[in-house]
Amino acid sequence: MRTRRRLLDAAASTFLEHGYEGASIGEITHRAGLTRGAVYFHFASKEELAQGVLDEAVTTEGVRPQILKLQEVVDAAMALAYRLPREPVLAAALRLAVDNGVRRSVRTAWPEWIELLTGILEDAKCRGETLPHVDAGRTARLVMSSWTGVALVLDGVPDGNDLEHHIGTLLDHLLPSIAVPAVLARLDTEAGRGARVAAAAQEAP
Amino acid sequence: MRTRRRLLDAAASTFLEHGYEGASIGEITHRAGLTRGAVYFHFASKEELAQGVLDEAVTTEGVRPQILKLQEVVDAAMALAYRLPREPVLAAALRLAVDNGVRRSVRTAWPEWIELLTGILEDAKCRGETLPHVDAGRTARLVMSSWTGVALVLDGVPDGNDLEHHIGTLLDHLLPSIAVPAVLARLDTEAGRGARVAAAAQEAP
Numbered sequence: 001m002r003t004r005r006r007l008l009d010a011a012a013s014t015f016l017e018h019g020y021e022g023a024s025i026g027e028i029t030h031r032a033g034l035t036r037g038a039v040y041f042h043f044a045s046k047e048e049l050a051q052g053v054l055d056e057a058v059t060t061e062g063v064r065p066q067i068l069k070l071q072e073v074v075d076a077a078m079a080l081a082y083r084l085p086r087e088p089v090l091a092a093a094l095r096l097a098v099d100n101g102v103r104r105s106v107r108t109a110w111p112e113w114i115e116l117l118t119g120i121l122e123d124a125k126c127r128g129e130t131l132p133h134v135d136a137g138r139t140a141r142l143v144m145s146s147w148t149g150v151a152l153v154l155d156g157v158p159d160g161n162d163l164e165h166h167i168g169t170l171l172d173h174l175l176p177s178i179a180v181p182a183v184l185a186r187l188d189t190e191a192g193r194g195a196r197v198a199a200a201a202q203e204a205p
Numbered sequence: 206m207r208t209r210r211r212l213l214d215a216a217a218s219t220f221l222e223h224g225y226e227g228a229s230i231g232e233i234t235h236r237a238g239l240t241r242g243a244v245y246f247h248f249a250s251k252e253e254l255a256q257g258v259l260d261e262a263v264t265t266e267g268v269r270p271q272i273l274k275l276q277e278v279v280d281a282a283m284a285l286a287y288r289l290p291r292e293p294v295l296a297a298a299l300r301l302a303v304d305n306g307v308r309r310s311v312r313t314a315w316p317e318w319i320e321l322l323t324g325i326l327e328d329a330k331c332r333g334e335t336l337p338h339v340d341a342g343r344t345a346r347l348v349m350s351s352w353t354g355v356a357l358v359l360d361g362v363p364d365g366n367d368l369e370h371h372i373g374t375l376l377d378h379l380l381p382s383i384a385v386p387a388v389l390a391r392l393d394t395e396a397g398r399g400a401r402v403a404a405a406a407q408e409a410p
Contacts, residue, residue, distance in 0.1 A: 019306045021226040098303045098357050101224045110358055142355070142371075142378055149354020150347070152303050153315055166347075173347055177378045 004042050006032045008056060011049040012092035019095075020050060020102050047105045050096050057093035057109040058116065064200060069124035070179050073117060074171055074187055075197045077147055081167035082194030084151060094151060113144045129183045139178055146170055165191045209247050211237045213261060216254040217297035224300075225255060225307050252310045255301050262298030262314040263321065269405060274329035275384050278322060279376055279392055280402045282352055286372035287399030289356060299356060318349045334388045344383055351375055370396045 010032035014023045025046055029039050043049045063076045084090045097108040117140035124130050130139075150166050171189045179187065215237035219228040230251055234244050248254045268281045289295045302313040322345035329335050335344075355371050376394045384392065 016305070019226060019304070021224060022306065095303075095305060098300075099224070100221070100300060101227065138374060139378075141358070142375060145354040145358035145371075146351035146375065147354065148358055149350040149352065149356075151354075152357070153346070153350035153353055166350075169343060170347060170351065173344075173382045174378050175382075177381045 003032075003034065003038060004052075007034065007039060007042055007049070008052050008089055012053050012088040015050070015053065015092045015096060016088060020046075020099050025049075050102055051106040053089055054093050054096055054106060054109050056089045057097075058112045063116075063120070064197070068129060068183055068186060069120055069127060070129050070175070070183055071187055072120050073124070073143065074175075074189055075193065076117070076120075077143065077167055077171060078164060078189070078194035079197040079201065080147070080194075081151070081164040082198050085163055094148065097148075098152065110144065110148075114140050116140075117143055129180060130178055131180055134178055143174065146174065162191070164194045167194075208237075208239065208243060209257075212239065212244060212247055212254070213257050213294055217258050217293040220255070220258065220297045220301060221293060225251075225304050230254075255307055256311040258294055259298050259301055259311060259314050261294045262302075263317045268321075268325070269402070273334060273388055273391060274325055274332060275334050275380070275388055276392055277325050278329070278348065279380075279394055280398065281322070281325075282348065282372055282376060283369060283394070283399035284402040284406065285352070285399075286356070286369040287403050290368055299353065302353075303357065315349065315353075319345050321345075322348055334385060335383055336385055339383055348379065351379065367396070369399045373398075 007028070011023070011028045014028045014031060017023075018027070023046065025036075025039065028049065029036055032039070043052060063072050063079075066072050066075065080090070084094065093109060096102045096106070097110060114137070118136045121130065121134070121136035121140055125134060125136055147167060147170065150170050151163055154163055154166055168189045168191050171187075175184055175187060175189070212233070216228070216233045219233045219236060222228075223232070228251065230241075230244060233254065234241055237244070248257060268277050268284075271277050271280065285295070289299065298314060301307045301311070302315060319342070323341045326335065326339070326341035326345055330339060330341055352372060352375065355375050356368055359368055359371055373394045373396050376392075380389055380392060380394070
């Protein structure tokens with residue numbers, strides 16, 4: 001498992017630096033400090049390495065149960081915003097997911113993210129946390145796709161750092177049309193939430 | 206000018222099909238039905254072709270003056286959502302803008318979009334259309350980046366067609382935290398708005 005992880009880290013850094021097309025198994029092998037044989041034992045091709053990186057990007061472990069289900073949506077968004085700039089595998093997965101060449105041969109993590117968020121939003125709806133018009137599936141897709149856009153654009157605009165802060169702003173704009181007022185007032189979208197959620201997830205058994 | 210346009214269309218289709226790395230000047234030349242000489246008269250390199258495609262993607266012509274300035278923000282978003290699936294140059298510009306390799310050598314259209322939307326939102330603020338907490342620059346960036354995310358994810362999720370409809374949903378979620386209630390009630394975010402705005406822009410002198 002440790003070799004597999006080292007390979008995924010090396011693949012992620014290589015994809016980030018050279019793009020999918022420009023990345024070679026040779027460079028990934030070299031970065032991981034492994035032999036070709038060890039690489040092919042885990043991944044038969046560059047496609048499989050890309051798929052491995054993408055599969056790492058749906059990480060439910062950041063979402064711990066909260067009294068308000070909508071806080072779990074916020075926590076998933078904030079924890080990922082905290083982790084993305086710190087974890088090459090996540091940053092590479094985002095890049096791969098928007099690469100047309102990659103999308104022809106591998107699955108993105110988007111449908112799984114939409115499914116995960118839809119489930120939490122359905123629970124939130126049952127508990128009366130959401131406004132009457134909210135459709136769990138549509139809102140899940142909207143949260144996930146606007147999150148993706150903020151992360152991608154931020155990375156390409158000169159003064160665009162501090163993803164967690166910008167995702168907080170996104171949530172502050174989206175939540176008033178999702179949560180009932182009594183719930184809205186209790187949701188924590190402050191920058192810093194992501195770091196705490198990520199740390200708590202690390203400690204979890 | 207017509208040759209230049211033909212070249213940009215051919216470059217856009219080629220970038221969409223093969224990605225930036227995989228696209229060759231030879232194929233672009235062939236698709237445009239031109240000679241190498243004609244191509245190099247307009248664009249000295251593949252980078253310049255990519256820049257040409259990206260420069261086409263800030264199209265203010267869709268934004269005609271409206272009684273409510275916030276309707277102009279909506280119109281820009283809806284018209285672009287209508288046009289993107291119909292105009293390869295716009296679709297290619299979006300792809301190029303999220304390609305790390307491209308971003309090292311060319312400018313994306315994002316800062317100009319943020320500037321354009323910031324200007325409209327500042328006017329809206331002066332006229333009392335926006336809620337007190339709205340910061341024109343931050344909201345402009347948020348609208349632009351979440352728009353981008355919706356367009357990119359939609360393109361990669363199995364049942365994800367009908368961009369205009371999804372951008373309408375995005376705006377319906379964002380606007381309650383931007384517009385004062387009296388303005389909010391009068392904004393038109395229905396699918397179909399984009400087509401009408403785009404058609405009106407075509408007729409404009």
